[in-house]
Structures are given as C-alpha cells and as structure tokens.
Ligand SMILES: Nc1ncnc2c1ncn2[C@@H]1O[C@H](COP(=O)(O)OP(=O)(O)OP(=O)(O)O)[C@@H](O)[C@H]1O
C-alpha cells in the first residue's frame with residue numbers, strides 16, 4: 001500500500017495545474033453541497049427552536065385541520081372555512097382539566113407609527129400580523145410593561161413582541177395606528193413579550209404553517225381589532241393550557257375525535273406536532289429536495305471532472321503503468337493506484353470545498369447578516385453529504401480508468417507505442433444514441449400524462465436517456481465536425497490537417513470527456529438557475545401569509561417573486577397592486593403533496609386561472625392569517 | 631547445490647509465435663538455453679532475431695507457445711498473473727534500453743520501487759546508491775540525471791530485491807560509448823564481486839566482450855555460442871560472432 005500511496009501522490013503532485021483545476025472543480029461541487037445542505041440544517045434547527053417556544057404559556061393549540069393542507073408546493077387549497085367554531089371554546093372550557101382556553105384571531109392588517117416624526121431615526125418595519133385576543137394574561141413572558149387591560153372591552157392598548165419592537169424601533173409608551181382609512185384605531189404599546197426570536201425567511205415559513213400565539217407581532221384586544229378591521233371577530237386558533245397535574249396524552253386522546261367532529265374539523269398542535277409539521281412543510285421539503293439535487297448534481301460534476309482527469313492520466317501513463325506492472329505491481333494494484341489517485345483528488349477537493357463553503361458562508365454573513373439566520377454554521381449532515389459527493393464521485397469516476405489501467409500489459413513498456421488510429425463513425429452507436437435522444441420528446445408528447453405522474457420519473461428516465469444518447473452520438477459529431485472544420489481550421493492556424501485530426505479524433509475519449517465535463521458544468525449552472533427561479537415562483541411571501549417584510553434568501557428571488565414582493569408592500573385595502581403577479585405554476589410533486597394532510601381533493605385547484613384570480617383578490621383585501629378565501 | 635541454484639535459468643524447446651492478423655511470426659524457434667549461477671551471458675544477434683522476445687520469456691512478460699521456462703527452479707507456466715508479478719519482483723531484475731524510470735519519483739524512490747513494502751527498504755536503497763555511486767543524486771528526478779546515471783538507477787532498481795537473475799535488454803543502447811563502457815563495468819563488477827547471474831542482450835561486440843559467454847541468435851534460433859576470455863577485446867568478439875554467423879550459413 002505504501003508503494004501505491006507514494007506513486008499516487010507523486011503522480012498527483014506531478015501536475016500541479018491539473019491537480020488544482022480538478023480540486024477546484026470538485027471543491028466547488030462540495031462547497032455547493034455545504035451551502036445548500038447547511039441551509040437546510042439551519043432551517044430545521046430554527047424550526048426546532050421555534051416549535052419549542054411557539055405555544056408560550058399554552059400546552060396546546062387548536063386550529064382547523066384544513067389550515068395545514070395548504071402546505072404542498074404549488075397547491076392552492078379549496079376555499080374552506082378555516083376558523084375554529086365558537087362552540088369549541090365553551091366545550092374546552094367545560095373540561096375540568098382545562099386551565100385556560102383563549103380564542104385568538106390572527107389578522108394581517110396595516111400597523112404604523114402614530115407619529116412617525118417622534119420615532120425618526122429608529123423607525124423600522126412594523127409587524128403585519130396582529131393577534132386579537134381576550135386572554136387575561138400574556139401568552140409569552142413579559143419583558144417590559146404589562147399585559148393589556150381586558151376588563152374594558154375596548155382598551156386602546158397593545159403588546160408587541162420584543163423582536164418586532166426592536167426591529168421597528170418601538171418602545172413601551174409609543175403610539176401605533178392599527179388599520180387604515182376611517183376605521184383606523186390608535187393604540188398605546190403597554191408591554192413587550194418575548195415570543196420566539198426567530199427571524200427571516202424560516203420564521204415566515206414557520207408562522208405561515210403553524211397556528212400559535214407566535215404568529216403575532218402585535219397583540220390587541222379582539223374588540224379593538226374588530227374596530228380597526230371592520231370585521232367581526234373570528235377564531236383562528238385557541239390556546240389551551242391544562243391544569244397542573246392534568247395528563248396531556250389522555251386529554252388529547254379524549255379530545256381529538258371531538259375536535260375533528262366539529263363543524264370545521266380541528267386538531268391539536270403540541271410542540272412536537274409543530275416541529276413535525278414544519279419539518280414536513282413544503283418549504284423544508286423543497287430545501288431538502290434541493291439539497292439532495294445539489295448533492296446528486298455535485299456528485300455528477302465531481303464524477304465527470306475526476307473521470308476526465310484520471311482518464312487523461314491513464315492515457316498519458318500507459319508506459320509508466322506498464323513499467324510498474326513489469327517491476328512492481330500486480331494488476332489489482334495498478335487498478336488500486338488509479339482509485340487511490342481519484343480518492344486523493346476527491347480528498348483535496350473535499351477539504352478545499354468544505355473550507356471554501358464555510359468561508360463563503362462567513363463572507364455571506366459578513367456582507368448580508370440576514371442571509372443566513374444561524375450564522376456560518378456548517379451542518380454535520382452537509383459535511384457527510386459533501387463527503388459522499390466528493391469521494392463517491394471520485395470512486396465512481398475511477399472505475400473506468402482503473403479498468404483501463406488493469407488492462408495495461410508489462411510489454412507495453414518495452415516497445416514503441418503506436419499512435420492510436422482514429423476510429424471511424426460507428427453506426428450502431430449513432431443509431432442507439434439517436435434512439436435514446438428521442439425517448440424524452442416521446443415521453444413528453446406521445447405518452448399521456450397529467451398531474452398524477454411523478455415528474456421525477458420523467459425527469460430521471462427522460463434526461464438519463466437524453467444524456468446517454470448525446471454521449472453515444474458525440475463521437476459521430478466529433479468526426480463530422482473534424483472532417484468539415486479541420487481543414488479550414490488547419491488552414492487558418494497554418495498547421496498540417498493531419499496533426500489537428502490526431503489531436504481531436506484520435507484523442508476522442510479525451511475530447512468527449514472534456515465535452516461531457518463542460519456540458520455537465522453548464523447544465524449545473526442552468527439547472528440551478530431554472531430550479532431557483534422555479535421555486536422562487538412557487539414560494540412567495542404572499543403564500544406564506546405573514547411576515548411579508550421578511551427577507552427571502554437571494555437564491556429564491558427570481559423575477560416572479562420580486563414582482564410578488566412588490567405587490568405586498570403594505571397591507572392597505574385598495575385596488576390590486578400586484579394583479580399581474582402570476583401564481584406559482586410549476587408542476588407540483590404529487591407524492592409530496594399526497595403526504596400532506598388534506599392533499600386529496602385539492603387536485604382540481606392546482607393550476608390555471610383560479611390561481612391568478614386568487615392572487616388578485618388576496619392582494620386586494622385584508623387576509624386573515626391562514627385563511628385563503630377565493 | 632540444487633539444480634535450480636546451479637542453473638537459475640533453464641529454457642527448453644521454447645517456441646514463440648506472434649500473430650498479426652493472418653500473418654504468423656515465429657520469434658523463437660525451439661530454443662534451449664541454460665545459464666549457470668553467477669554467469670554473465672550476452673545474447674547477440676541481428677535486429678529481429680528474437681533476442682528481446684527471449685528475455686521477455688525469461689521474465690515471464692510474454693507467454694510462450696511451446697516449451698518450458700524455468701527460472702530459479704520455478705516453471706513460470708504454473709503461476710497466476712499476480713503470483714508471476716510477485717515472483718518477478720523477487721527473482722528477476724530488469725534493465726531496459728530506455729531506462730524506464732518513473733519520472734515523478736526521485737532516483738532513490740525509483741530504486742526503492744520493488745521493495746517499498748519491506749521494512750529495511752531504506753538501508754537496502756542506501757547500500758545500492760552507495761555501491762552505484764549515486765548517493766549525491768538520490769533526490770534528483772530522472773529528468774535531472776544524465777543517461778548513464780539514469781541507467782545506473784535502473785540497475786539499482788533491478789538489484790533492490792537481490793534477484794536470482796538480472797536481465798538487461800541493450801542497456802547501453804541509449805548511451806554514448808564511454809558511458810556505455812562504464813555501465814558494462816558496473817554490470818561486470820556485479821557478476822564478479824557478487825556472483826549476480828546476468829543475461830544481457832546486445833548487438834555490440836564492445837558490450838558483449840564483458841560477458842563470460844556469448845550466445846548467437848538468428849531468426850529466432852540459438853545458432854551457436856562461444857566463451858569470452860577475460861582479456862578478449864571487442865575485435866575478438868566481433869570476429870567470433872561473424873564466424874558463428876558464417877559457419878551457420
Ligand atoms: N508484439 C509483437 N507482435 C508481433 N510481432 C512481434 C512483436 N514483438 C516482436 N515481434 C516480432 O518478433 C520478431 C523478434 O522480435 P524481437 O523484438 O525479439 O527482436 P530483437 O532481436 O530484439 O530485435 P532488435 O535488436 O531490433 O531489438 C521480430 O520479427 C518482430 O517483428
């Protein structure tokens with residue numbers, strides 16, 4: 001093994017430029033995995049923290065089941081009554097185990113500073129989601145001031161979450177304006193509560209997909225919210241606290257069927273349900289899926305890059321390998337030599353890639369602090385996945401060159417090596433290639449397919465056939481280009497045409513490998529762009545329902561989402577400002593959609609004009625959080 | 631003493647046929663040859679007479695169609711590919727006309743190559759570097775060495791495992807005549823001082839004169855052989871070689 005390690009290292013070191021280019025390319029692939037997967041890890045961590053704190057002083061929250069059916073990507077839910085029926089409150093309060101059952105109404109409504117000049121210099125954005133409640137105690141710990149006086153129905157008081165207050169530069173005692181136009185209500189901030197301090201995009205996701213007191217940035221009395229919005233109060237969810245000693249499990253067990261039998265079926269959410277719901281949410285799954293795609297594409301990139309380097313190395317070193325076979329190495333050891341070399345390249349790529357991924361995150365944090373909510377934290381899973389990509393890609397890539405190295409005979413070192421004769425076009429390869437290329441268009445055009453077919457299958461089968469087909473056809477293309485363009489090029493470059501041919505056609509495998517590596521690189525780039533734009537369209541602040549002011553990570557911001565973002569600046573009633581913003585039209589993932597509760601029955605609403613109409617209307621009216629009225 | 635240690639190389643009725651399309655080339659034709667332990671044999675012959683093929687057959691680098699190759703008492707036909715590699719590494723040292731060093735390794739590493747797994751590889755290499763006068767060149771890569779130095783490194787590599795036999799295929803072919811003679815001296819010393827059995831292919835009488843015996847090859851056959859006396863010059867060898875060729879004709 002020492003011989004093999006020494007030889008591999010010596011060879012890798014012999015071509016520093018090749019080593020650095022290959023490592024850089026592999027490193028870029030590994031860094032991409034680190035970046036994407038760390039983002040996913042961080043998101044899960046944020047969700048975990050959020051889930052543990054979101055219920056505040058309550059043990060459970062009760063919300064309509066249908067609220068949670070909106071989470072599949074691209075799915076626009078059926079119009080549904082999404083409020084908890086009034087009856088549920090009385091029912092719950094009648095249970096001796098229940099300490100408190102507080103109905104809460106979450107609504108998106110404009111909130112502004114009453115006297116902007118008074119807060120000049122410390123003015124930020126105010127929360128868009130207001131929770132109207134009749135609770136006699138703050139849902140979260142008070143960090144300053146007091147809770148709203150509830151004895152009088154219309155107390156013009158409000159309590160802000162600490163994070164919202166800090167972001168907006170509001171202090172206890174400041175005055176805010178709730179609602180707009182004639183209905184506007186002034187209120188005084190009387191206290192600050194420490195609701196879960198998660199911010200940014202993942203917080204928006206969290207708030208949009210769970211119903212807990214943490215959705216609110218501002219708490220006011222229900223009456224005040226009714227006045228400011230001109231609507232009669234509703235119950236978005238009920239915060240339920242149990243008496244000391246009451247056992248949660250039998251309580252849930254006993255109540256679950258009763259809640260689902262209500263006019264609007266409801267369900268409990270406990271901290272772990274919230275975490276599960278968030279982890280399984282479309283956004284988390286999208287990110288996870290992206291992570292896997294990034295890993296697969298990176299592995300592919302690493303594979304092709306290392307393959308072409310190794311293949312080149314074997315071609316150049318036939319004589320050396322033959323000498324080694326003659327004086328030192330067995331066939332298996334020769335193959336191992338190539339494999340070890342591939343692993344060395346993978347290892348350098350991995351180390352450089354992880355380091356640069358981390359540095360990239362640090363740079364991102366330094367330049368845009370809100371971009372990565374958890375700072376430059378490289379998740380352990382991302383390290384494992386990047387290792388799988390770098391080393392897995394390297395191992396796969398070494399198979400063919402190792403096989404070639406094994407076939408080298410000691411005698412190949414003894415005589416002069418003849419120049420490989422250029423091979424002609426192979427009709428069988430060309431035919432098979434064309435046949436494979438036609439699979440994808442055939443699948444898309446001829447085979448019937450609706451929403452139900454898993455598009456991943458189309459993608460994998462179709463694109464794999466396309467890729468293999470192009471590779472099979474490319475020798476013929478190379479020959480054709482060679483024959484038609486070589487004389488011209490040779491004339492321009494003033495070199496003998498035969499020499500040019502020997503460089504292109506004779507080194508067909510190298511030419512091919514380079515072409516494939518290039519196309520994979522380009523494909524990677526295009527894929528990321530398309531993927532990013534696709535998802536940016538799919539998830540938009542409007543769909544998240546709350547936190548419209550929260551930032552989206554830049555790789556989700558495409559043309560569509562920024563347009564969608566524009567339409568959401570402010571929440572004033574008025575004409576549709578974002579009417580042109582198209583809804584996410586991308587294909588949904590049927591399997592993923594089906595995994596989410598309530599997915600069946602919504603299929604008819606996935607696409608088309610209804611979505612556009614929905615968007616227009618939603619942009620025009622105040623939307624109760626979680627409710628998606630058509 | 632056993633037959634194997636007495637005669638490290640025994641070839642019996644060797645036939646080697648190369649097939650090129652429909653054409654068959656008889657490179658070796660019923661060759662019998664025995665080399666005694668500690669003997670320095672030179673194989674002479676015109677170009678294409680089968681000298682290299684014979685050497686490759688002894689090293690187990692090429693299969694033979696008929697006959698037996700027995701090296702250090704082992705019939706090479708009985709070995710698997712991996713076993714043959716291990717056997718070759720241990721028992722056969724090879725020196726080629728084109729040096730065939732690994733360009734990415736230093737002189738010392740090239741010498742160590744067959745023995746890198748051995749615990750005493752460093753001391754062995756050290757001794758060989760010293761013996762071949764290469765100590766000050768040990769950290770140089772092949773491209774920084776002269777032709778003579780490179781060939782000495784190749785000889786060092788061949789000696790590393792203390793093989794039963796050293797095979798050299800035109801070792802002076804790429805060297806100027808003076809360096810070639812120096813190298814012949816090195817090979818001669820190995821035989822005289824260490825009793826290293828050596829088979830060397832050459833078509834130069836000036837090189838063959840360093841051997842103990844010259845075997846003359848023609849058209850894949852072992853034509854004849856003659857001993858070389860210690861003080862015989864190149865002319866004497868050339869004359870004897872011409873005579874062998876003419877008497878066969
Ligand atoms: N791999 C091969 N395939 C076909 N024919 C071969 C092969 N190797 C050698 N030959 C033929 O076998 C014959 C003997 O070749 P060999 O190389 O043994 O001759 P040689 O005596 O070493 O010649 P030279 O002095 O030129 O090196 C020649 O006719 C040669 O063309």
Ligand SMILES: [Mg+2]
Pocket residue numbers: 681682683799
């Ligand atoms: Mg020869």
